Amino acid sequence: MIRTSDYEYDVIIIGGGPAGLSAALLLGRCLRRVLVCDAGHPRNAASHAMHGFLGLDGINPAVFLDQARSDLGKYPDVVFCHTSIAHVEKRHMGFGARAADGKVYAARSLVLATGVRDTLPEIPGFKDFFGTSIHTCPYCDGWEHRGRKLGVLGNDHAAAELALELLIWSQEVSLFANSAGAPDHGSGARLRANGVRMVPGMVTSLAGQEGRLREVVTSDGSYPCQGLFFSPKQRHQSALAVELGCEVNPEDGAVTCGLEGESRIDGLFVAGNVTEGVQLALIAASEGIRAGVSANEWLMEKDLKAGY
Numbered sequence: 001m002i003r004t005s006d007y008e009y010d011v012i013i014i015g016g017g018p019a020g021l022s023a024a025l026l027l028g029r030c031l032r033r034v035l036v037c038d039a040g041h042p043r044n045a046a047s048h049a050m051h052g053f054l055g056l057d058g059i060n061p062a063v064f065l066d067q068a069r070s071d072l073g074k075y076p077d078v079v080f081c082h083t084s085i086a087h088v089e090k091r092h093m094g095f096g097a098r099a100a101d102g103k104v105y106a107a108r109s110l111v112l113a114t115g116v117r118d119t120l121p122e123i124p125g126f127k128d129f130f131g132t133s134i135h136t137c138p139y140c141d142g143w144e145h146r147g148r149k150l151g152v153l154g155n156d157h158a159a160a161e162l163a164l165e166l167l168i169w170s171q172e173v174s175l176f177a178n179s180a181g182a183p184d185h186g187s188g189a190r191l192r193a194n195g196v197r198m199v200p201g202m203v204t205s206l207a208g209q210e211g212r213l214r215e216v217v218t219s220d221g222s223y224p225c226q227g228l229f230f231s232p233k234q235r236h237q238s239a240l241a242v243e244l245g246c247e248v249n250p251e252d253g254a255v256t257c258g259l260e261g262e263s264r265i266d267g268l269f270v271a272g273n274v275t276e277g278v279q280l281a282l283i284a285a286s287e288g289i290r291a292g293v294s295a296n297e298w299l300m301e302k303d304l305k306a307g308y
Contacts, residue, residue, distance in 0.1 A: 019272030
């Protein structure tokens with residue numbers, strides 16, 4: 001059990017990405033005492049630009065985070081703790097959180113915005129191109145590769161659908177199976193009907209320079225490719241939601257929540273990629289605002305007198 005602490009806040013926010021920082025902004029403007037805990041390992045650290053965020057389209061993700069933290073600097077009730085949270089627990093009157101350095105914090109409510117982390121394929125040279133010529137989301141990076149020779153890495157239904165989606169940006173799309181097998185018959189027929197080239201065999205290496213992909217090398221030959229997309233396997237950056245007893249999707253581990261970001265745990269709210277849905281920075285920020293509103297209204301209801 002976490003021991004009682006002198007660190008008292010209205011809300012502890014775990015996660016300092018677009019979701020967590022947006023929740024902090026809303027709550028800071030509501031004069032709430034907020035602690036933002038973040039270890040500083042953003043999912044998009046390899047990316048050079050963040051797209052689809054109105055007013056900030058193309059901004060470097062690191063610059064975005066610096067600006068967001070700077071914006072929060074004018075709210076004295078918002079405090080940052082640059083550490084990970086190792087353990088959380090639900091208390092009768094709130095939540096306790098123990099940081100990796102052993103410090104213990106307590107708050108009346110909690111916002112989880114811990115996000116996910118992508119698992120990259122073990123292909124030589126993959127990391128050299130990831131974030132520049134290799135991406136996970138065509139909505140984020142498809143426009144920058146429009147009209148080029150594009151590829152998708154994978155052999156499942158999600159990869160086949162991603163290859164078909166890329167036809168929006170290019171008419172030259174290849175599916176690199178990176179497998180001894182081929183897509184199932186239904187997916188294969190649909191890919192062929194829409195002009196997607198299916199490349200069998202294992203991907204052995206990637207060729208290019210300075211982060212710019214030129215070709216994909218397989219066990220059967222080399223193929224021109226200037227932009228490669230894939231649907232990554234993901235893992236949640238934190239198991240705190242499970243530790244607290246949140247309901248999660250057994251398939252992907254996403255936390256189940258209501259329309260306002262409320263979890264099944266009283267006083268606990270969730271936002272960003274820890275939940276189900278489209279994984280875009282703008283949506284994560286929106287969910288952070290929503291969770292912040294919900295947390296503020298929850299606190300307000302606890303503080304108001306019944307009137308009877």
